[in-house]
Amino acid sequence: MQNDPFVIGGKVLNSRLFVGTGKYPDNRMIRQVVDASGAEVVTVALRRVNLSSAEENLLRFVPEHCTLLPNTSGARTAEEAVRIARLARAAGCGDWIKIEVIADQKYLLPDNEETLKATRMLVDEGFQVFPYICPELMCAKRLQEAGATAVMPLGAPIGSNRGLQTRALIQILIDELDVPVIVDAGIGAPSHATEAMEMGAGAVLLNTGISSAADPVGMAEAFGLAVRAGRLAHRSGLGATSSVANASSPLTGFLDETARA
Amino acid sequence: MQNDPFVIGGKVLNSRLFVGTGKYPDNRMIRQVVDASGAEVVTVALRRVNLSSAEENLLRFVPEHCTLLPNTSGARTAEEAVRIARLARAAGCGDWIKIEVIADQKYLLPDNEETLKATRMLVDEGFQVFPYICPELMCAKRLQEAGATAVMPLGAPIGSNRGLQTRALIQILIDELDVPVIVDAGIGAPSHATEAMEMGAGAVLLNTGISSAADPVGMAEAFGLAVRAGRLAHRSGLGATSSVANASSPLTGFLDETARA
Amino acid sequence: MQNDPFVIGGKVLNSRLFVGTGKYPDNRMIRQVVDASGAEVVTVALRRVNLSSAEENLLRFVPEHCTLLPNTSGARTAEEAVRIARLARAAGCGDWIKIEVIADQKYLLPDNEETLKATRMLVDEGFQVFPYICPELMCAKRLQEAGATAVMPLGAPIGSNRGLQTRALIQILIDELDVPVIVDAGIGAPSHATEAMEMGAGAVLLNTGISSAADPVGMAEAFGLAVRAGRLAHRSGLGATSSVANASSPLTGFLDETARA
Amino acid sequence: MQNDPFVIGGKVLNSRLFVGTGKYPDNRMIRQVVDASGAEVVTVALRRVNLSSAEENLLRFVPEHCTLLPNTSGARTAEEAVRIARLARAAGCGDWIKIEVIADQKYLLPDNEETLKATRMLVDEGFQVFPYICPELMCAKRLQEAGATAVMPLGAPIGSNRGLQTRALIQILIDELDVPVIVDAGIGAPSHATEAMEMGAGAVLLNTGISSAADPVGMAEAFGLAVRAGRLAHRSGLGATSSVANASSPLTGFLDETARA
DSSP states (O other): OOOOOOOETEEESSOEEEEOOOOOTTTTTHHHHHHHHHHHHEEEEGGGSSSSSSTTOOOGOOTSSEEEEETTOOOOOOOOOHHHHHHEEEEEEEEEEEEOOOOOTTTBBOOHHHHHHHHHHHHHHEEEEEEEEEEHHHHHHHHHHTTTTBEEEEESSOOOOOOOHHHHHHHHHHHOOOOOOOOOOSSSSSHHHHHHHHHTSEEEEESSHTSSSSSSHHHHHHHHHHHHHHHHHHOOOOOOOOSOOOSSSSOOHHHHHHHHO | OOOOEEEEEEEEOOOOOOOOOOOSSHHHHHHHHHHHHHHHHEEEEEGGGSOSTTTTTTTGSSSSSSEEEOOOTTOOOOOHHHHHHHHHHTEEEEESEEEOBBOTTTTTTOOOHHHHHHHHHHHHTTTTEEEEEEHHHHHHHHHHHOOSOOOOEEESSSOOOOTTTTHHHHHHHHHSSOOOOEEOOOOOHHHHHHHHHHTTTTTTEHHHHHSSSHHHHHHHHHHHHHHHHHHHHHOOOOOOSSOOOOSSOOSSHHHHHHHHH | OOOOOEEETTTTSOOEEEEOOOOOSSSSHHHHHHHHHHHHHEEGGGGGSSSOOOOTGGGGGSOTTSEEEOTTTOOSHHHHHHHHHHHHHHTTOOOOEEEBBBOOOTTTBHHHHHHHHHHHHHHHHTTTEEEEOOOOOOHHHHHHHHHOOOOOOOOOTTOOOOTTHEEEHHHHHHOSSSOOOOEEEEEHHHHHHHHHHHHHEEEESHHHHHHHHSSHHHHHHHHHHHHHHHHHHHHHOOOOOOOOOSEEEEEOOOHHHHHHH | OOOOEEETTTTEEEEEEOOOOOSSSSSSHHHHHHHTTOOSSEEEEEEGGGGSSSTOGGGGOOTTSSSSEEEEEEEOSHHHHHHHHHHHHTTTTOOOOOOOOOOTTTTOOOOHHHHHHHHHHHHHHTTTTEEEEEEHHHHHHHHHHHOSBEEEBBSSSSOOOOOOTTTHHHHHHHHSSOOOOOEOOOOOSSHHHHHHHTOOOOOESSHHHHHSSSSSSHHHHHHHHHHHHHHHHHOOOOOOOEEEOSSSSSSSSSSHHHOOO
């Protein structure tokens, strides 16, 4: 079980946990959190990358060995997302891009149609595209055909910490797609991350699950362990469930037999 | 977060995962599983401990540094459980004893009343008593008063791999008791173990979750990670859940602001 | 499907919904609620039955055709429950008695051991005994052997409106007992009541699900329909579930065939 | 609570249960099922409507007072769906049309993009359009803008009887849309239908929940009651849930006070 790298977007990763950088009271905590989690991919909202001033640049808190996954948070249309993606690449953030196109401000649900449009454009421009979507199978298949690097269905609304409320739909995506399924949004406890990985997800991305913890650094380490546990469980083949009991130990004969002994 | 030993029954443990020894095709796998899991407490059905012949003795497959937790599997009454416990101690298995009194052969549910009776007798005889129970609060409180070392409520029927189907009742036990609550039975996937630990369980005990896996040794390692993840999450304080979204990243102003930049 | 009476405790009932009388701002609403629900069994806390003054007597708000099920709410021991039961009978409330023995004031969970003790005493005195319990199979079997008329496991803590959180344990009781299982406590929405009846419960008892509604009389009618729906579904044999889809309509050939037509 | 008609698509309905006509061993059962359910809207796959021969015409088994909701089952593209819709209207099935565009044969999941396309075309042609979709908010909003009469999100794959596995997403649709949300597919037990209606669904549509029952006619009646229960519960305002108990009856003082009496 030693050798299980995650090969994606031209990189070889040792961790299947991707983390965000939002909502920390002090940006210096970002480095501690990333280090404790073991994450090698870090998502940042380009809005928060100060392109002109080194002082306040969020990027200086991201460990150097990490791959950046800039996101298009703030985009309401495919065109806005594409524009943000280009800015990110021009700013030296690399060619990975997480597409977030969100038109609803209450639940922050992704707009699958606009996301697909943006994906098509950005794949053509040579990006590694990670679209954040509502788990709809046909859209996911079209994203795959369009050349998306992975698809990122939501488990529950962003920041809600509610876990895999769309579990049934995510399982179908995992079963039916060839590209990795990276569960994003809603993962609020390590057990949610373990469950997603047990189901066969390629990775998980989360931010609030860590940043809203009483001790974010401890929680980051917990999520790192949880993702490894879930991945290893998936590879080791979970046992079947049953509706009645199955004895772990022999149940009869003990007393008679020891009496004879 | 380094220093988090589990002090119980006069021992200091580094792992909060207890494992069983049943249902392996070859007993030699037991040592590999225990080692991979990191468990320091191993439960054995005394029925399977051949008291006279070293050849077939299950115990020789249990690593030496582990604490034995013999169980009274096969007992249908308090008296039978007490008799088995005494035999276990006489056979050199130490003074820890897991009481299983089971009168129902379909679901293998514990008999709380007989278990309480056996606990009272065995505490008086100096045992460290770990009673396996249906999660009923008043019985659990009486076990605590009687001097039980921990209480072990079931998550689901033994060997069913169904997870924490009694979650609400277990949470009440955790909140209301002073002794550790060790979740036993039903834990079939690492995510179940993580969840139990997040809730504040002291430890988890499982057997079928590992033995029914395609690769039990890999699954044992997965459970070891999962228990550590859940414990660390509990100590790090899980964030609150919400019914609407909470933005991880700022959502508005991006384009305008960069336009101005 | 017309003829499905519920024969219990020497009565023939047309409704499998039992309702409580607590927490109404005005006792006059009790009659409206009972009528709207169709319930024929009404539980009252004997504490609230003013034995000396007709003015404030709760009982005058219970329709005459209903069977009273006085409960021993307030009892902390078997002895207290027995004493309340005798007072109830002496006060003319009949020989049905719901045993509530509760020692925990936070979750109001029943004390199975004391409840069993009280049941044995009251069956001997000729009562029809309805014990409220935590769903533990062996206790339920002992109650049945002791002559209980039914067993009443909780779905969730009293007044929590959380539904069937103990569903797995209740299903086992239903499958393994001969006496009716009446699900009590926690049923907060009609869908919970329907689910309990689909599982094979004999009846459901609830109070807060109705009294906490914005319109208790409308909700009482809704629960009456829900219980009938669930019972009829149980008798009609629910279809099996599957993990993939099963077409309701033919999926192929349509266009070709109509083209040929 | 008497007056609660469902005004939709130019009709005034007394029942919020829509039923299908597939998978009955004998078409004569259709009329019995529809009558027992109280449904006033019946969906039929146009493929099964023999347009030339009265002998085998499914439609003669649908009670006359019912509104037909022909569906485009079998369509894999918007164009095919549109073509089927026109055939249905030409055949005298009226101007209501349920759009099913399905490209996946394992889970029979709807294709939201093609469904939106077909909806736009058919609204322009004067149809009352009921699109069957995966519950994605932005698509649902576009369908509403396009003039759909309702949206019909799936609870679980067609015919799976698994209930509201997409519950969280459906609740968001109900909260955010002005057109009725009619839950379709996956509803396998009356409790599922009650739950959907409690959440605020406008109606539910189901077929397999009835046709796969041991006694379909009894189950049809059960679903009719369940939908009424859920709708009435929604209008009556469900009470809040709590994590601890709330006493229905006073818990203290009983014995002292009666002792004083």
